[in-house]
Amino acid sequence: MADEGMQSWKTLALGCAMTEPGSSKRFNTGDWRSGRRPVTDREKCIKCGKCYILCPDMCYSPDPEAEGYYLWDSFYCKGCGICIHECPKDAISWQDEKEEDTHGAACGS
Amino acid sequence: MARRVGLEVSLACSEAVKLCNVDVVAAYPITPQTHIVEHLSELVADGHLDAEFVPVESEHSAMSACIGASAAGARTFTSTASQGLALMHEMLFIASGLRLPIVMAVANRSLSAPISIWNDHSDIMAERDVGWIQVFAENGQEVLDLTIHAYKVAEDPRVLLPVAVNLDGFILTHVIEPIEIPDQAEVDAYLPPYTPQMRLDIANPVSMGMVGVPEVYTEARKACLVALEGSYEVIKEHWEGFAQHFGRRYQPIETYQAEGAETLFVTMGSLGETCMTAVDQMREQGQSVGQVRIRLWRPFPVDDFVEAVKGAKRLVVIDRALQPGSASGPVATELKALLYDRGIEMYVANFVAGLSGRDVTRADFAAMAQRVEAAQAAGQPMTCEMWGVKE
Amino acid sequence: MIEVRFHGRGGQGAVTSCELMAQAAIAEGRYAQAFPSFGPERRGAPLQAFLRISDHPIRLREKIYEPDIVVVLDPALLASGGVKEGLKPGGTLVANTSKSVAEVRGECGFDGRTAVVDATRIAVEELGVPITNTTMLGALLKAVGLVKLESLKGPLETRFGPLGEKNWKALLRAENETVIEE
Ligand code: SF4
Ligand code: SF4
Numbered sequence: 191m192a193d194e195g196m197q198s199w200k201t202l203a204l205g206c207a208m209t210e211p212g213s214s215k216r217f218n219t220g221d222w223r224s225g226r227r228p229v230t231d232r233e234k235c236i237k238c239g240k241c242y243i244l245c246p247d248m249c250y251s252p253d254p255e256a257e258g259y260y261l262w263d264s265f266y267c268k269g270c271g272i273c274i275h276e277c278p279k280d281a282i283s284w285q286d287e288k289e290e291d292t293h294g295a296a297c298g299s
Numbered sequence: 300m301a302r303r304v305g306l307e308v309s310l311a312c313s314e315a316v317k318l319c320n321v322d323v324v325a326a327y328p329i330t331p332q333t334h335i336v337e338h339l340s341e342l343v344a345d346g347h348l349d350a351e352f353v354p355v356e357s358e359h360s361a362m363s364a365c366i367g368a369s370a371a372g373a374r375t376f377t378s379t380a381s382q383g384l385a386l387m388h389e390m391l392f393i394a395s396g397l398r399l400p401i402v403m404a405v406a407n408r409s410l411s412a413p414i415s416i417w418n419d420h421s422d423i424m425a426e427r428d429v430g431w432i433q434v435f436a437e438n439g440q441e442v443l444d445l446t447i448h449a450y451k452v453a454e455d456p457r458v459l460l461p462v463a464v465n466l467d468g469f470i471l472t473h474v475i476e477p478i479e480i481p482d483q484a485e486v487d488a489y490l491p492p493y494t495p496q497m498r499l500d501i502a503n504p505v506s507m508g509m510v511g512v513p514e515v516y517t518e519a520r521k522a523c524l525v526a527l528e529g530s531y532e533v534i535k536e537h538w539e540g541f542a543q544h545f546g547r548r549y550q551p552i553e554t555y556q557a558e559g560a561e562t563l564f565v566t567m568g569s570l571g572e573t574c575m576t577a578v579d580q581m582r583e584q585g586q587s588v589g590q591v592r593i594r595l596w597r598p599f600p601v602d603d604f605v606e607a608v609k610g611a612k613r614l615v616v617i618d619r620a621l622q623p624g625s626a627s628g629p630v631a632t633e634l635k636a637l638l639y640d641r642g643i644e645m646y647v648a649n650f651v652a653g654l655s656g657r658d659v660t661r662a663d664f665a666a667m668a669q670r671v672e673a674a675q676a677a678g679q680p681m682t683c684e685m686w687g688v689k690e
Numbered sequence: 691m692i693e694v695r696f697h698g699r700g701g702q703g704a705v706t707s708c709e710l711m712a713q714a715a716i717a718e719g720r721y722a723q724a725f726p727s728f729g730p731e732r733r734g735a736p737l738q739a740f741l742r743i744s745d746h747p748i749r750l751r752e753k754i755y756e757p758d759i760v761v762v763l764d765p766a767l768l769a770s771g772g773v774k775e776g777l778k779p780g781g782t783l784v785a786n787t788s789k790s791v792a793e794v795r796g797e798c799g800f801d802g803r804t805a806v807v808d809a810t811r812i813a814v815e816e817l818g819v820p821i822t823n824t825t826m827l828g829a830l831l832k833a834v835g836l837v838k839l840e841s842l843k844g845p846l847e848t849r850f851g852p853l854g855e856k857n858w859k860a861l862l863r864a865e866n867e868t869v870i871e872e
Binding site for chain 2: 709712713715716717719721722723724725726728729730748749750751752753755845
Binding site: 193195196197202203204206211 | 397514
């Protein structure tokens with residue numbers, strides 16, 4: 191095994207704790223999606239907020255420019271499809287991922 | 300000034316915990332541990348111990364609560380036995396992996412089936428590899444002393460590991476005997492308040508219990524292993540300090556009449572005392588016998604053990620638990636491996652005795668020695684025998 | 691080292707007797723062990739409790755198989771064979787009974803040194819309950835001076851609080867009324 195990303199046992203924090211807060215901001219889980227992403231059709235959206243509440247990775251956040259709507263975070267979305275399943279108006283649907291979209295910018299960072 | 304009182308050993312354990320001024324006790328009652336936590340809950344309820352007593356709904360929760368409390372920086376205690384310890388199993392790894400200095404008294408008891416509330420070491424032997432420091436007491440005074448020492452070791456910044464203090468269920472827990480209880484000032488002088496090296500603190504956020512991806516896990520375990528092995532020196536150092544403070548001395552491996560003895564019994568826990576008296580009686584009859592007691596079981600004090608047994612013609616290792624499917628009991632297996640590693644050839648006989656509280660008497664020790672001598676003379680190995688099985 | 695076995699029933703106080711004796715010996719600076727027969731306890735079921743007293747540290751965790759003294763707290767247990775089991779030929783039997791020594795010997799088959807006292811009657815009269823743990827200690831001390839009488843006073847007070855005084859009186863009366871035959 192190549193030792194890329196490995197560190198000596200001597201330099202690990204006590205109990206292998208993570209001592210740097212917010213380090214997950216650097217951890218792009220968006221690249222776990224396989225080929226497709228959820229896209230919201232705001233024409234159909236009734237602003238119920240279910241996607242916001244139910245996404246297990248908190249990928250939806252209130253859109254500061256359009257009250258009641260939500261922004262999607264490409265950096266964290268793993269493509270589980272829960273938001274699509276839960277949206278009462280079928281406003282969210284899969285869309286093929288374009289190559290250049292795969293690694294989106296972190297939302298709100 | 301220390302007080303010498305007649306006290307049930309369970310209560311001596313609770314008194315030690317009180318003297319250590321713990322912050323959190325989380326426990327679920329189970330025979331034969333019950334009196335320990337019962338008394339602690341009384342001490343808390345009556346205001347003699349300023350601690351949080353968490354009456355959890357299971358042992359799994361007890362250890363979980365202890366892990367949380369310890370991670371938040373509290374001095375933490377729990378106690379259990381048998382099935383209760385088994386129910387804690389997965390959490391025990393987490394306590395050591397997160398390097399939390401929890402102290403637990405294990406009132407050793409058999410495991411079901413069939414249901415048994417009586418003593419043997421099946422419970423702790425099943426938790427041998429959880430990465431905890433593990434010590435064994437032979438009497439009530441040792442229970443009190445080892446509990447105080449356990450916090451001193453566990454919280455030492457060079458160690459930061461949980462400690463299990465083993466005391467035989469009923470055989471020790473339910474006996475009233477003389478105990479010397481040090482006073483608070485004496486204990487305070489030995490054991491300072493706990494200063495966590497790292498804790499859950501919103502002002503200094505950390506995450507504990509992270510995923511250990513393959514690139515990290517091996518190194519994380521190595522760090523724990525090194526800490527456990529390194530605890531050996533600290534354990535000895537603090538036993539030395541204990542002797543200076545309280546006048547009672549402990550060693551990782553202790554011996555009795557072992558010097559020059561041809562036959563050495565190896566015991567762990569309360570069997571040790573009966574064995575000492577058996578050795579006295581056998582010596583009076585001119586037999587060359589002695590005894591080696593394993594006080595520190597994890598980390599195993601290999602060098603001390605080798606030193607203690609060198610020159611003996613045979614070891615009679617008494618296991619108080621089975622290791623089903625393996626050639627010998629857990630203690631004997633360990634000892635044979637280390638002797639082999641050192642190139643030491645020695646006749647090692649193994650008995651599994653005292654299961655489920657079955658009495659092991661002076662006469663049993665004498666009969667074992669006789670049996671082993673005869674077997675060795677006849678050139679037969681004595682890999683492992685269940686002692687006293689009714690055929 | 692002296693070894694004592696107590697026979698009683700759950701709730702009669704055999705375990706307490708045993709503990710009080712150990713406390714008294716320890717208070718004298720000596721060594722003692724007190725322990726019940728290990729296992730679940732049920733009210734009314736026959737049980738045993740064990741006591742060792744010695745001037746030296748006791749390094750023994752066996753049960754007691756050959757006691758020097760047997761104390762029987764319940765008259766109904768005298769007839770059951772277990773009472774004299776292992777009792778050393780030169781040992782002493784201390785029994786709670788309204789019967790004579792000769793009758794007790796006939797009942798339990800032990801013909802050595804025997805002490806009898808009607809501990810139940812004394813307990814009922816002095817304490818109002820047929821619990822013979824403290825009265826039988828009076829008999830035991832009369833038969834075999836294992837500890838000094840006064841050494842029991844502290845343990846009795848700690849154990850019974852305000853009832854300590856009454857128990858002390860019952861103990862002294864039982865001691866006085868105990869009849870011993872060699
Ligand atoms: S697909 Fe899953 S992870 Fe992505 S936004 Fe929807 S619910 Fe969240
Ligand atoms: S769940 Fe659907 S309707 Fe509700 S806010 Fe989200 S996109 Fe809009």
